Amino acid sequence: MTVRNGPDVLENGRVCSFAVRGLTRRHRTGDRVVVANDHIDLDVPRGEVFGILGPNGAGKTTLVRQLMGLLRPDEGSIELFGHDVVARPDLPARLVAYLGQSDLALTDLPVATAVETTGRMRGLSKVAARAERDAVLAELELGEVADRPLGRISGGQRRLACVATTLVGARPVLVLDEPTTGLDPRSRRAVWTALRRRRDEAGVTVVLITHNVLEAETVLDRVAVLEAGRVIACDTPGRLKALVDADVRLELAWREEPPPDDPTVRWLSQGASRAGRRWTVRMPADQAREALAMLTTGPAFAALDDFSLATPSLEDVYLSLGGTARDLERA
Numbered sequence: 001m002t003v004r005n006g007p008d009v010l011e012n013g014r015v016c017s018f019a020v021r022g023l024t025r026r027h028r029t030g031d032r033v034v035v036a037n038d039h040i041d042l043d044v045p046r047g048e049v050f051g052i053l054g055p056n057g058a059g060k061t062t063l064v065r066q067l068m069g070l071l072r073p074d075e076g077s078i079e080l081f082g083h084d085v086v087a088r089p090d091l092p093a094r095l096v097a098y099l100g101q102s103d104l105a106l107t108d109l110p111v112a113t114a115v116e117t118t119g120r121m122r123g124l125s126k127v128a129a130r131a132e133r134d135a136v137l138a139e140l141e142l143g144e145v146a147d148r149p150l151g152r153i154s155g156g157q158r159r160l161a162c163v164a165t166t167l168v169g170a171r172p173v174l175v176l177d178e179p180t181t182g183l184d185p186r187s188r189r190a191v192w193t194a195l196r197r198r199r200d201e202a203g204v205t206v207v208l209i210t211h212n213v214l215e216a217e218t219v220l221d222r223v224a225v226l227e228a229g230r231v232i233a234c235d236t237p238g239r240l241k242a243l244v245d246a247d248v249r250l251e252l253a254w255r256e257e258p259p260p261d262d263p264t265v266r267w268l269s270q271g272a273s274r275a276g277r278r279w280t281v282r283m284p285a286d287q288a289r290e291a292l293a294m295l296t297t298g299p300a301f302a303a304l305d306d307f308s309l310a311t312p313s314l315e316d317v318y319l320s321l322g323g324t325a326r327d328l329e330r331a
């Protein structure tokens with residue numbers, strides 16, 4: 001697998017695919033101003049699978065639209081392989097395969113034709129475009145719908161077909177805005193494998209937006225956590241999770257209201273976040289074990305339907321860093 005396109009701009013010795021400094025973008029609607037990106041600094045080295053994780057409205061799409069030269073920053077700079085994207089907004093389209101949040105408009109095109117045509121537009125010969133089309137459709141298990149128009153397949157299959165168009169033509173950088181939204185677990189895994197394969201075999205850089213914690217933990221080399229337009233953390237998922245390593249997450253599902261005068265219930269209720277009768281408590285592992293021992297041998301056990309203890313996830317990191325939104329997904 002080799003990377004094509006734009007060798008002239010690639011061969012200037014830069015290690016970073018993207019280098020972003022002080023990036024700020026405000027959206028204005030009438031009198032209202034939303035600071036969607038607030039002085040963001042990021043470096044994405046070549047050959048990294050880099051993620052942008054954050055809840056709805058954190059500013060992820062605004063960020064990648066600027067990376068792609070589709071939206072002009074109010075302040076700050078973006079370099080792509082050392083070249084100024086703000087001065088040359090046409091450059092990303094030559095070097096980056098971009099999957100936006102909404103699907104392709106050409107709904108009458110059969111899946112295979114859409115993939116092949118995209119390959120041709122990215123400079124592949126007819127023979128090469130057909131070969132890549134067949135390989136990508138097989139890789140994402142899209143063979144069965146290859147001849148059907150994009151407008152007449154399921155939403156998940158259409159999303160997968162759009163991912164296929166992003167993968168064809170071997171661009172050195174892929175930017176994907178929530179590529180796996182609406183996909184079943186098998187297709188989701190196929191996309192993750194396809195992205196990592198391109199990183200491993202061709203040194204492709206991947207920038208992936210997600211609000212799925214499992215996706216972030218499974219596929220990313222590094223992740224920037226975005227909250228209200230700012231980067232609140234940026235590191236490997238492993239190192240970020242080590243920040244909260246001493247803690248575990250205790251989940252309790254109550255069958256009925258737990259006895260409020262039970263001392264363990266009173267203790268846990270102070271730190272619990274609640275969704276109906278489900279309580280989530282983040283606490284040191286030894287305390288969680290002690291709480292569970294008391295709960296399961298005391299009077300509150302009769303009101304308890306289920307419980308689990310989990311090791312920390314990126315969601316716990318996000319919350320411990322002061323993240324407030326509740327719409328990060330876990331599965």
Ligand SMILES: Nc1ncnc2c1ncn2[C@@H]1O[C@H](COP(=O)(O)OP(=O)(O)OP(=O)(O)O)[C@@H](O)[C@H]1O
Nearest residue numbers: 027028029034036055056057058059060061062063
């Ligand atoms: N065109 C626009 N006009 C006005 N406000 C906007 C516009 N686009 C985005 N915003 C606002 O800017 C903020 C960031 O939006 P953005 O779409 O970048 O977030 P996001 O993290 O991608 O969210 P999601 O996960 O829901 O896609 C939000 O408050 C949003 O309402």
